[in-house]
Amino acid sequence: MSENLGAAVKEICRAHGHDRTRLMDIVRAVQEQFGCVSGEAMELIAKAVSVHRVEVDSVVSFYAFLSDRPKGKVVIRVCDDIINRMHGADRVAQAFADELGIEVGQTTPDGTITLEYTPCIGMCDQAPAALVNDVVVTDLHRTTARQIVQELRRHLDPRRLVRKLGDGNNAHELVQAMVVNNIRKPGPVIFSPVNRGEAIKKALAMSPVEVIRAVKTSRLRGRGGAGFPTGMKWEFTRGAPGTKRCVICNADEGEPGTFKDRVILTERPDRVFAGMTIAGYAIGADEGILYLRGEYAYLRAFLEDVLQKRRDENLLGNKICGKEDFNFDIRIQMGAGAYICGEETALISSCEGLRGDPKNRPPFPAQKGYLEHPTVVNNVETLGCVTKILEDGPATFNEYGSEGSSGTKLLSISGDCRSPGVFEVPFGITLNEVLRLAGAGDAYAVQVGGPSGQMVSRDEFGRSICYDDLATGGSLMVFGLDRNVLEIADAFLDFFIEESCGYCTPCRVGNVLLKERLGKILAGKGEPSDLKYLQELGETVKLMSRCGLGQTSANPILTTLKNFRSVYDALVKEATDGLQPSFDIHAAMSESEKITGRKSVHFLA
Amino acid sequence: MSATIDFIIDDKEIQGRPGQTILEAAQQNGIYIPRLCYREGLVPHGSCRICTVLVNGRPQSACTQPIAPGMIVENDTEKMNGLRRNIIDMLFVEGNHFCMFCEKSGNCELQALAYRLGITAPKYPYMFPKRDVDATHPDIFIDRNRCILCGRCVRASRDVDGKHIFEFVGRGPHKRVEVNAEANLADTDISMTDEAVEACPVGALLKKRVGYAVPIGQRLYDHKPIGSDIESGVAPASSR
Numbered sequence: 001m002s003e004n005l006g007a008a009v010k011e012i013c014r015a016h017g018h019d020r021t022r023l024m025d026i027v028r029a030v031q032e033q034f035g036c037v038s039g040e041a042m043e044l045i046a047k048a049v050s051v052h053r054v055e056v057d058s059v060v061s062f063y064a065f066l067s068d069r070p071k072g073k074v075v076i077r078v079c080d081d082i083i084n085r086m087h088g089a090d091r092v093a094q095a096f097a098d099e100l101g102i103e104v105g106q107t108t109p110d111g112t113i114t115l116e117y118t119p120c121i122g123m124c125d126q127a128p129a130a131l132v133n134d135v136v137v138t139d140l141h142r143t144t145a146r147q148i149v150q151e152l153r154r155h156l157d158p159r160r161l162v163r164k165l166g167d168g169n170n171a172h173e174l175v176q177a178m179v180v181n182n183i184r185k186p187g188p189v190i191f192s193p194v195n196r197g198e199a200i201k202k203a204l205a206m207s208p209v210e211v212i213r214a215v216k217t218s219r220l221r222g223r224g225g226a227g228f229p230t231g232m233k234w235e236f237t238r239g240a241p242g243t244k245r246c247v248i249c250n251a252d253e254g255e256p257g258t259f260k261d262r263v264i265l266t267e268r269p270d271r272v273f274a275g276m277t278i279a280g281y282a283i284g285a286d287e288g289i290l291y292l293r294g295e296y297a298y299l300r301a302f303l304e305d306v307l308q309k310r311r312d313e314n315l316l317g318n319k320i321c322g323k324e325d326f327n328f329d330i331r332i333q334m335g336a337g338a339y340i341c342g343e344e345t346a347l348i349s350s351c352e353g354l355r356g357d358p359k360n361r362p363p364f365p366a367q368k369g370y371l372e373h374p375t376v377v378n379n380v381e382t383l384g385c386v387t388k389i390l391e392d393g394p395a396t397f398n399e400y401g402s403e404g405s406s407g408t409k410l411l412s413i414s415g416d417c418r419s420p421g422v423f424e425v426p427f428g429i430t431l432n433e434v435l436r437l438a439g440a441g442d443a444y445a446v447q448v449g450g451p452s453g454q455m456v457s458r459d460e461f462g463r464s465i466c467y468d469d470l471a472t473g474g475s476l477m478v479f480g481l482d483r484n485v486l487e488i489a490d491a492f493l494d495f496f497i498e499e500s501c502g503y504c505t506p507c508r509v510g511n512v513l514l515k516e517r518l519g520k521i522l523a524g525k526g527e528p529s530d531l532k533y534l535q536e537l538g539e540t541v542k543l544m545s546r547c548g549l550g551q552t553s554a555n556p557i558l559t560t561l562k563n564f565r566s567v568y569d570a571l572v573k574e575a576t577d578g579l580q581p582s583f584d585i586h587a588a589m590s591e592s593e594k595i596t597g598r599k600s601v602h603f604l605a
Numbered sequence: 606m607s608a609t610i611d612f613i614i615d616d617k618e619i620q621g622r623p624g625q626t627i628l629e630a631a632q633q634n635g636i637y638i639p640r641l642c643y644r645e646g647l648v649p650h651g652s653c654r655i656c657t658v659l660v661n662g663r664p665q666s667a668c669t670q671p672i673a674p675g676m677i678v679e680n681d682t683e684k685m686n687g688l689r690r691n692i693i694d695m696l697f698v699e700g701n702h703f704c705m706f707c708e709k710s711g712n713c714e715l716q717a718l719a720y721r722l723g724i725t726a727p728k729y730p731y732m733f734p735k736r737d738v739d740a741t742h743p744d745i746f747i748d749r750n751r752c753i754l755c756g757r758c759v760r761a762s763r764d765v766d767g768k769h770i771f772e773f774v775g776r777g778p779h780k781r782v783e784v785n786a787e788a789n790l791a792d793t794d795i796s797m798t799d800e801a802v803e804a805c806p807v808g809a810l811l812k813k814r815v816g817y818a819v820p821i822g823q824r825l826y827d828h829k830p831i832g833s834d835i836e837s838g839v840a841p842a843s844s845r
Contacts, residue, residue: 039787054772054785061774338776355773360651360669502754502773502780504652509695512778513729537729540691543664544654 008033009041013048020049021371023353027060028336036070062355062501064118064337065294072107072114073156076148077131081120081256082491083414083477087127088141093117095145096130113152119339119495120256121295124414124477125182125421132158134297136179169266174302181263185437187408187424188400189388190381194270197315199390203278204323211282212238215386218394219406224250224342224379225449225473226548230386233376236366238283240374245285247276248370248377250347252293254339255450256495257475260410261380263422265292265299268384269306273330275383277316278390279376280328288330289370291347294337303332339499343547344377345369346501357501358547381410381474402428405466409474413438416480427466435461440478445485445564450475451492452552454559455485485564486571490518492556500549507550510541514557525581526572535561614658614678627667627678628656637832638680639689639718641696641806642755643668648764650756653696655689655718686722693719694727701733701750702807708816709808711824715753716807717831739784741791744813745802752782752809762801770795782809 012029016022026045030037037045042056060066078084078093093104096115100108107114123129126138135158137148148161165171166180183191203211216231237245249272253261264272276288292300307330310316318327338356340346345359348370369375378386385407389397398406405427411434414420418439425434435443446456448465449472456463456470463469479488493515502508517534520526538554538561545551561568575581589600609620614627614636621630626649628638642653649668656667659679667680679685696702696715704710736749754773759782762770770793774783786792795801802810821827 043787052769052772052785053787054769054774054783057774057783058772062776340776355776360649360666362669362671498777500777502775502777504654505692505695505699505754506654508754508778508780509699512732513695513698516730537691540688544657544688544692546651546654546666 005034005038005041006044009044010048013045016049018049019353020051021351021353023049023051023056023059024333024336024350026353027056027066028334031066031336034070035073036067038068038070042068058355059353062338063294063335066336070107070111072112074112074133074152074158075114075116075131077116077118077121078104079119079121079123079127079129079131080117081124081495082488083124083257084120084127084129085491086415086483089128091142092128092130092140092145095142096149099146099149112156113149118295118337119499120254120258122253122259122262122293123179124257124259124412126180127414131295132161135159135161136177136298137161138178138180169302172302174305175266175299177298179262179266179298181267182419182421183263183267183424184413184419184421185423185425187410187426189397189408189424190264190268190271190384190410191424192388194268194274194387195391196270196274196310197313197321199274199387200277200281200315201321203281203390204321204326208238208282208284211278211390214394215282215389218385218389218397220382220385220389220397221405221467222379223381223385223409223473225255225452225471227467227471230378230382233366233378234279234282236364237369237374237376240367242368242372242374244287244373245280245283246370246373246375247279247283247285247288248344248347248351248375249276249288249290249380249383250342250344250377251296251380252291252335252339252342252347253296253380254293254342254499255452255473255475256492257414257447257450257477258412258473259414260412260422260474262296262299264380264384264410265296265303269303270310271384271387272380273306273310274315274390275378275386276330277320277328278386279378279383281320281323281326283374283376285376286327286329287370288328289351290330290332291341291351292332292334293341294335297334300332300334307332338501339495340501340547340549343549346547347377348375355501357503358549360546379473400426402426402464402466402468404468409465409472411465411472411474411476413440413476413478415476415478416440416443416483417478425465428464430464431456431461431470434465434476435478438476438478442480443478444481444483445479445488447475447477447479447488448472450477451495451556452549454555455489455563456559457563460563485560485567486518486522489556489560490515490522493518493553496549496553496556500553504544504546504550506541506544507546507553510537510545510550511553513537514541514554518557520582521568521571524571526568527581528572528574530572531561531568610672610674612672612674612676612678615681621672625672627658627660627665627670627672627676630672631667631678631680632835635836635838636680637835638667639686639722639832640668641714641718641753642757644757644761644804644806646765647757647760647804650760653692653753653755655692657688658685689718690722690724693722693724694729696753697724697727698729698731699734700752701736707751707808708811709751711821711827712819713808713826714806714831717826720826721830721832736781739790740813741789742793742795743791744797745790745795746811746813747782747784747790748809748811749781750809751807753807754780754782755806756782757804757806758782758801758810761804762795762799765800768794768799768801770799770801 541554640656651669
């Protein structure tokens, strides 16, 4: 075994040029082959790429899909985000556990199958869903869970679990997934047909500066959520000193409730790759990276094939479309289960073979990004828009949308609605209209923008989706009247606690403290002063955290305190006896009672 | 570029040099900005967030933010000090800090900052985590109960000692400092003279057998609050 490991690690490291910046690929490959990256493997990798062992450990221990202890040949990861839980994820997980004879978090005694929970895998519109290694299984219920285990016991081949293929490219021979697109409302920008090469040829007929001007004229802003003007970002990057530049497409779609990038990559990958190439031309880059979240590994072979076809057609590679001096190619960087890597500087760290810690700013990626080169990081949808802008011209793009927000927005809608799926809508549309489209006219609350966004109550459904009002990366989770918004907030806190990189104090510690106090309130032991405590603590996390994750991680508390105050007020009460309701004297005494072997005489009641 | 940059901290006009961070420029002007993960000579980390100031109204860590002409910095205000107290409280409850029997007491920057900012007891509930002690090395020990994850040992060992003995592993609440060995500190090539050992602001990384060489009452922060040296202009080189 050890000799095998030694030879395999050597080969894997050699295949990656003994390059420490490719450490993500190296550890992923070792994980895939050996079911873990053991201490011994870390030692071997460290030697081969000339780093310290603890640096390899640092990377491996960061990502949820990597492990230093052996996991089963097959790992079942049941998605446990709030939407999946609403659809019965816990029952499904229990069925898996019962059939396997283990608990969630364990591996079968024969070492073949591991069962885990995982945060949102981008399948909220077909929940409950799970990953079985790279294979996605959707619309699960208890019976299918049991059948999956029985089948796996026979062949341990997750690919054979897929019987009915999904629509569109989900049925492509290189995808072969049961995932469905659920495109409920195709729009004129992203989902319009692609004429491969058209946008690039139009871009190459202009100067790079003219391309940037076109994007600026279109008033395109980032679709990931932050909404930075794309043309300006490109201009900064183009103007930054450096000998090499880089374009990164952020396909680490991890915000719970978002799945529109998955559908774009499935149905319109050419639109995205064309956008990256145009960005490369505009800023003077020769390297592009698609950072694909580990959960979407099932799309990798298909996307690689699309890239190859583009190379064959000279839409990638050297002298693209005959343009002298324009060389540009794209590689796919796989993630390995870390929400924080959707933060652009964390994503860059990950591409560099490091832990997915965000970087200190300044310098900004536009000045010093990937390997210190000026770098543009754009969302999948943003780059899709770029292609359309070049195809039809910025004026046409400007016709869609509202005053301050041009174009269309893809929304991923899930939860308590009749038609969950992807909707391409013009900016400026009201929440009410969107909910009607999704068959959720009777919604009680909507989480706009995922856990990092805001929980919006019914009296605000007249607000519109655009950068000046309800800005969102596109996640809309709908909750009906029977849902408890505080339990939802609690689930979101769980998510942020697990997904925090732990770099800075307020995010690492603050969210644990927020959860403690919310738990106290949910248990009926809250006092009015706890609401002030939550507000102050939440604001500390928001103001003092280092990156976007931390700064928004208290939003589940802050926005429910603001918009659902009455729910809190109904749960807290002033203690009339002067005692702290949260202090359980019997629980506090239990340990000493156990040691002394008798009940405390003072607190017998 | 001009030789000096004029900006404002708490209504006071300050001059700094291009390339300086807010923290450095403030320090040069006798203004102390509370900090923990910062240590002179190490790459700023920006992780503890205690040096957070408002720059034109926006929170930024003073140890990483370069100065710019005309910027307005809010540092020693009730609002910022309140937020800093919250962060320090968080650090206290996150680990197991028992000052009364910690040999770093009086020399501890966390403790000293708490005193300076007027904290007598944390307002958050203690988490009482289970953390381990590594006393395998003959001269140096790690007590992770007191580690505040500032990364000073990580940077000092990597960038000053050239050894890379420490590194962060895990993430979120599971994050901890690990050593570059299969198991223990004894298996590394750390030595008593390493900068990494000096760099720890708390009692997490300590030399053995010298804990009480300087008696309580005669220690760094026993008589004057942390930062006094900077404010009196005695020793611009701040932290030790």
